[in-house]
Amino acid sequence: MFAERTQLALDLVGVFFFAVTGALLAARKGFDIVASALLAGATGLGGGVIRDLIIGVRPAALEHPVYLLPVVLAAAVVYLFFPHVSRFRRTLLLFDAAGLGLFCVTGTEKALAAGVPAVSAVLLGVTSAVGGGLLRDVVAREVPSVFRDDDIYALPAMAGAAAVAVLWWVDALSVWTGVAASVVTFALRALAVRNRWRAPLAYRRQPPDG
Amino acid sequence: MFAERTQLALDLVGVFFFAVTGALLAARKGFDIVASALLAGATGLGGGVIRDLIIGVRPAALEHPVYLLPVVLAAAVVYLFFPHVSRFRRTLLLFDAAGLGLFCVTGTEKALAAGVPAVSAVLLGVTSAVGGGLLRDVVAREVPSVFRDDDIYALPAMAGAAAVAVLWWVDALSVWTGVAASVVTFALRALAVRNRWRAPLAYRRQPPDG
Amino acid sequence: MFAERTQLALDLVGVFFFAVTGALLAARKGFDIVASALLAGATGLGGGVIRDLIIGVRPAALEHPVYLLPVVLAAAVVYLFFPHVSRFRRTLLLFDAAGLGLFCVTGTEKALAAGVPAVSAVLLGVTSAVGGGLLRDVVAREVPSVFRDDDIYALPAMAGAAAVAVLWWVDALSVWTGVAASVVTFALRALAVRNRWRAPLAYRRQPPDG
Numbered sequence: 001m002f003a004e005r006t007q008l009a010l011d012l013v014g015v016f017f018f019a020v021t022g023a024l025l026a027a028r029k030g031f032d033i034v035a036s037a038l039l040a041g042a043t044g045l046g047g048g049v050i051r052d053l054i055i056g057v058r059p060a061a062l063e064h065p066v067y068l069l070p071v072v073l074a075a076a077v078v079y080l081f082f083p084h085v086s087r088f089r090r091t092l093l094l095f096d097a098a099g100l101g102l103f104c105v106t107g108t109e110k111a112l113a114a115g116v117p118a119v120s121a122v123l124l125g126v127t128s129a130v131g132g133g134l135l136r137d138v139v140a141r142e143v144p145s146v147f148r149d150d151d152i153y154a155l156p157a158m159a160g161a162a163a164v165a166v167l168w169w170v171d172a173l174s175v176w177t178g179v180a181a182s183v184v185t186f187a188l189r190a191l192a193v194r195n196r197w198r199a200p201l202a203y204r205r206q207p208p209d210g
Numbered sequence: 211m212f213a214e215r216t217q218l219a220l221d222l223v224g225v226f227f228f229a230v231t232g233a234l235l236a237a238r239k240g241f242d243i244v245a246s247a248l249l250a251g252a253t254g255l256g257g258g259v260i261r262d263l264i265i266g267v268r269p270a271a272l273e274h275p276v277y278l279l280p281v282v283l284a285a286a287v288v289y290l291f292f293p294h295v296s297r298f299r300r301t302l303l304l305f306d307a308a309g310l311g312l313f314c315v316t317g318t319e320k321a322l323a324a325g326v327p328a329v330s331a332v333l334l335g336v337t338s339a340v341g342g343g344l345l346r347d348v349v350a351r352e353v354p355s356v357f358r359d360d361d362i363y364a365l366p367a368m369a370g371a372a373a374v375a376v377l378w379w380v381d382a383l384s385v386w387t388g389v390a391a392s393v394v395t396f397a398l399r400a401l402a403v404r405n406r407w408r409a410p411l412a413y414r415r416q417p418p419d420g
Numbered sequence: 421m422f423a424e425r426t427q428l429a430l431d432l433v434g435v436f437f438f439a440v441t442g443a444l445l446a447a448r449k450g451f452d453i454v455a456s457a458l459l460a461g462a463t464g465l466g467g468g469v470i471r472d473l474i475i476g477v478r479p480a481a482l483e484h485p486v487y488l489l490p491v492v493l494a495a496a497v498v499y500l501f502f503p504h505v506s507r508f509r510r511t512l513l514l515f516d517a518a519g520l521g522l523f524c525v526t527g528t529e530k531a532l533a534a535g536v537p538a539v540s541a542v543l544l545g546v547t548s549a550v551g552g553g554l555l556r557d558v559v560a561r562e563v564p565s566v567f568r569d570d571d572i573y574a575l576p577a578m579a580g581a582a583a584v585a586v587l588w589w590v591d592a593l594s595v596w597t598g599v600a601a602s603v604v605t606f607a608l609r610a611l612a613v614r615n616r617w618r619a620p621l622a623y624r625r626q627p628p629d630g
Contacts, residue, residue: 026567027622034574035567036622038550041543049474054259056268058476065539075622082623119275130248134349139554139564144349147236147245154244202237202246202285203292264469266478329485333461340458344559354559357446357455364454412447412456412495413502 002109006175010182011048011060012070014102018132019044019074020095025140026075027082037075039136044071044099047131051107051124055114093193096133096145100153101186104129104160105178109168118165125161130154151192152199160185212319216385220392221258221270222280224312228342229254229284230305235350236285237292247285249346254281254309257341261317261334265324303403306343306355310363311396314339314370315388319378328375335371340364361402362409370395422529426595430602431468431480432490434522438552439464439494440515445560446495447502457495459556464491464519467551471527471544475534513613516553516565520573521606524549524580525598529588538585545581550574571612572619580605 002010022043026036045061052059061067107128111121130146130153137144146153163181167173191197212220232253236246255271262269271277317338321331340356340363347354356363373391377383401407422430442463446456465481472479481487527548531541550566550573557564566573583601587593611617 023622029567030569031567031622032569032572032619033622034572034578034619035569038566038574053263053473054269054272059474062474062536062540062544065537068539068543079620079623116272117275119278120272123278124272138349139558140567141351141561141563143351146248147239147241147350149240149242149245152242152244154248158244199242199244200289202233202241202243203289263473264479264482326482327485329488330482333488334482348559351561353561356458357449357451357560359450359452359455362452362454364458368454409452409454410499412443412451412453413499 002106002173002175002178007106007110008060008064008066010102010106010178012067014099014106015044015048015061015067016070016074017044017095017099017102018047018136019071020078021092021099021133022136023075023078024082024088024092024095025136025142027078028088029140033075033079036078037072039140040074040078041068041071042139043132043136044074045132046135047103047107047128047133050131051110051128054124054127055111055116057114094190097156097186097189097193099132100129100157100189101160101182101184103132104157104185105164105182108161108164109173109178112165112168118169122158122161122165125164126154126157129157129161149198149201150196152197153189153192155199156185156188156192159188212316212383212385212388217316217320218270218274218276220312220316220388222277224309224316225254225258225271225277226280226284227254227305227309227312228257228346229281230288231302231309231343232346233285233288234292234298234302234305235346235352237288238298239350243285243289246288247282249350250284250288251278251281252349253342253346254284255342256345257313257317257338257343260341261320261338264334264337265321265326267324304400307366307396307399307403309342310339310367310399311370311392311394313342314367314395315374315392318371318374319383319388322375322378328379332368332371332375335374336364336367339367339371359408359411360406362407363399363402365409366395366398366402369398422526422593422595422598427526427529428480428484428486430522430526430598432487434519434526435464435468435481435487436490436494437464437515437519437522438467438556439491440498441512441519441553442556443495443498444502444508444512444515445556445562447498448508449560453495453499456498457492459560460494460498461488461491462559463552463556464494465552466555467523467527467548467553470551471530471548474544474547475531475536477534514610517576517606517609517613519552520549520577520609521580521602521604523552524577524605525584525602528581528584529593529598532585532588538589542578542581542585545584546574546577549577549581569618569621570616572617573609573612575619576605576608576612579608 318335
């Protein structure tokens with residue numbers, strides 16, 4: 001398990017990455033600065049809050065107002081630098097991938113620490129990782145990233161969450177192996193975007209015998 | 211009240227029915243197989259998770275990873291057989307009606323067992339029954355079934371949930387009467403679809419005295 | 421802190437205001453009377469339920485079925501009088517502003533009473549105030565009020581919630597000061613709509629030095 005301070009630090013970095021994607025989308029959509037901060041907050045904190053509610057603990061973001069810092073910082077950074085960001089889509093995807101990598105690891109770890117069965121912990125890790133972005137896209141009326149068919153999104157998070165469960169099982173989960181799992185998840189997602197890795201569709205296009 | 215094993219069995223069947231509707235919609239929308247499983251999971255488990263969070267218990271799907279089986283099964287069934295399903299809309303409506311019938315009964319029963327006032331229990335039963343489908347339609351950007359005006363949707367679920375509360379009040383709630391209430395709810399909804407039963411609109415079109 | 425009866429009375433009035441906006445939108449969209457009542461319920465009760473879940477208490481609306489009265493009343497009032505409401509948009513905005521004013525105050529007060537840090541309590545107050553309307557707009561597939569760029573929406577709620585936290589801090593929070601904060605919040609929001617007060621956009625349109 002992670003020390004509490006480590007958990008908090010990783011969480012805050014993950015919140016910042018996701019919050020930036022919320023503020024970027026808000027800027028893209030012409031929202032005002034308050035709506036930008038709110039969408040940044042929903043994106044950065046949403047996945048973790050859902051996870052904590054399901055586990056049955058008071059959301060960390062509620063107990064520790066420091067979670068608001070990365071949200072405000074993200075809205076400020078986007079406010080100041082958005083016009084310079086010519087490659088909006090790429091920036092959003094990169095920050096989203098970084099948040100995905102961190103949250104699938106910290107989410108799974110928190111669920112395991114709460115005594116949830118390993119399979120459920122993996123799913124809760126995935127929920128933390130995709131929940132904030134799903135909330136962002138639903139309230140901003142975009143096609144949710146997790147359902148876009150142009151490249152795999154949930155699979156890297158599932159791989160990262162499963163890796164954490166295995167590391168925990170063999171008693172090898174530490175900050176270093178956890179961060180390594182985050183980086184691998186991020187790299188898998190970034191490569192998926194770059195190379196348009198796709199999963200099979202939800203149905204077989206051609207039945208086997210006509 | 212139901213025995214725990216009965217509750218679980220009815221739940222798993224209901225999850226399967228709703229999960230099939232999620233996977234069907236995913237296939238219709240061209241999502242990939244992972245997104246299909248996630249949408250199947252959100253549809254099958256969403257209503258029950260919302261109900262359990264409001265009641266204040268840890269969601270059953272979290273405690274018992276067996277809840278994932280019907281979700282995976284549903285995604286697999288749709289993957290294998292979707293091309294043969296020429297009548298997509300009818301299939302989705304039928305499975306949705308079956309899930310509605312089961313969940314309004316098990317949802318109300320669980321709420322009553324948790325000591326919730328009867329009126330609230332009925333509403334929680336309706337929430338369990340319509341919640342998963344609402345989540346499915348919102349994240350897939352469809353008009354939610356519960357708000358479509360072409361036939362009644364929530365009324366059969368309300369009738370089924372109210373029947374469970376009455377049965378419980380007169381101490382006649384058993385597996386058999388519960389399943390009977392499910393079947394009646396399913397039949398009411400299926401007849402509503404077939405015969406386009408409609409409720410009055412949300413406002414009177416003509417004011418009484420001009 | 422408020423007495424329990426006062427809290428309940430203020431809550432019920434706030435639920436009625438928001439529920440009317442849900443029923444109005446349902447009428448506008450051509451939903452039926454059952455969907456109208458459900459959307460009224462989601463709008464009127466949604467923000468408070470989310471707040472209570474995050475605080476970790478059983479939602480008040482679940483414990484006290486009297487919360488359903490203003491919901492049913494709102495659907496009935498809209499059913500009876502909607503055709504006479506020629507100025508749909510203005511009516512919706514006014515009732516929404518009234519709900520916003522009440523809920524940012526009662527929400528913050530409930531969070532403070534539950535021992536949440538003051539900053540988090542303010543945010544929970546804002547969440548209660550904007551949550552129901554956000555839910556209404558998302559499920560009815562409208563652009564959420566909180567993200568519309570034509571006038572400020574969340575800022576008045578933030579001001580009201582912050583005022584409550586300050587009043588509580590200086591031990592001056594009573595029914596009268598609480599209601600005063602509600603009225604000021606309502607007035608700010610109503611003036612914002614009338615005069616099209618806007619916040620700066622989420623990004624600076626022109627970089628300072630090219």
